[in-house]
Amino acid sequence: DVKVTQSSRYLVKRTGEKVFLECVQDMDHENMFWYRQDPGLGLRLIYFSYDVKMKEKGDIPEGYSVSREKKERFSLILESASTNQTSMYLCASSPGTSDYNEQFFGPGTRLTVL
Amino acid sequence: TQLLEQSPQFLSIQEGENLTVYCNSSSVFSSLQWYRQEPGEGPVLLVTVVTGGEVKKLKRLTFQFGDARKDSSLHITAAQPGDTGLYLCADPWGSNFGNEKLTFGTGTRLTIIP
Numbered sequence: 001d002v003k004v005t006q007s008s009r010y011l012v013k014r015t016g017e018k019v020f021l022e023c024v025q026d027m028d029h030e031n032m033f034w035y036r037q038d039p040g041l042g043l044r045l046i047y048f049s050y051d052v053k054m055k056e057k058g059d060i061p062e063g064y065s066v067s068r069e070k071k072e073r074f075s076l077i078l079e080s081a082s083t084n085q086t087s088m089y090l091c092a093s094s095p096g097t098s099d100y101n102e103q104f105f106g107p108g109t110r111l112t113v114l
Numbered sequence: 115t116q117l118l119e120q121s122p123q124f125l126s127i128q129e130g131e132n133l134t135v136y137c138n139s140s141s142v143f144s145s146l147q148w149y150r151q152e153p154g155e156g157p158v159l160l161v162t163v164v165t166g167g168e169v170k171k172l173k174r175l176t177f178q179f180g181d182a183r184k185d186s187s188l189h190i191t192a193a194q195p196g197d198t199g200l201y202l203c204a205d206p207w208g209s210n211f212g213n214e215k216l217t218f219g220t221g222t223r224l225t226i227i228p
Contacts (some may be wrong), residue, residue: 004156033216035218040123040220041220042202042218042219042220043157043202043216043219044218045217046214046217050214057155058215067122070122082151090157092156101206102147102159102162103157103159103216105155105156105157105158105204106156107154107155107156108154108155114222
């Protein structure tokens with residue numbers, strides 16, 4: 001059974017803290033993605049990676065960075081958390097080997113920044 | 115990146131009723147995916163439609179792709195409480211084969227009342 005796991009389901013941090021969100025997939029997928037999901041705004045792409053050590057900015061990369069040192073792991077980093085980064089964060093992966101790639105999502109991390 | 119509009123934003127109906135939700139764009143889709151997100155989980159792919167006028171059925175769910183490939187609809191027959199969730203349409207795009215990114219609509223939140 002395919003699986004994308006995220007390190008935490010819920011996280012509470014203080015303004016200014018450095019935050020790491022970890023995502024691991026066990027499907028040997030090439031592509032990995034980070035989204036944030038907010039009511040009324042849908043899912044918005046923050047960053048994606050189509051290979052180890054490769055990354056590209058999505059629609060809303062400001063205030064975030066990412067790291068992909070191993071194929072199965074994609075980390076989202078908030079260098080200095082702010083209250084407007086309170087959101088649901090979803091990680092996804094896709095094979096990258098054929099047309100109409102399905103994206104497989106993790107369960108999400110609900111981050112609250114106080 | 116094109117904008118995807120979904121309607122209605124919220125829908126609450128009694129078990130056993132039929133319903134239709136819509137996804138529209140000002141631009142032509144190359145293909146379109148429909149995902150369902152249940153509470154506390156990440157989105158899961160339901161179907162991909164590719165050809166204008168295409169109709170796909172998944173048990174009680176019928177997906178239609180507009181002839182001009184600028185709109186799509188999802189019809190549910192005899193809705194059940196298990197159909198409750200957030201329904202998202204998504205437009206795969208990107209320049210590299212197999213490395214498509216997704217632009218999501220804002221979703222239709224469906225509640226089926228027992």
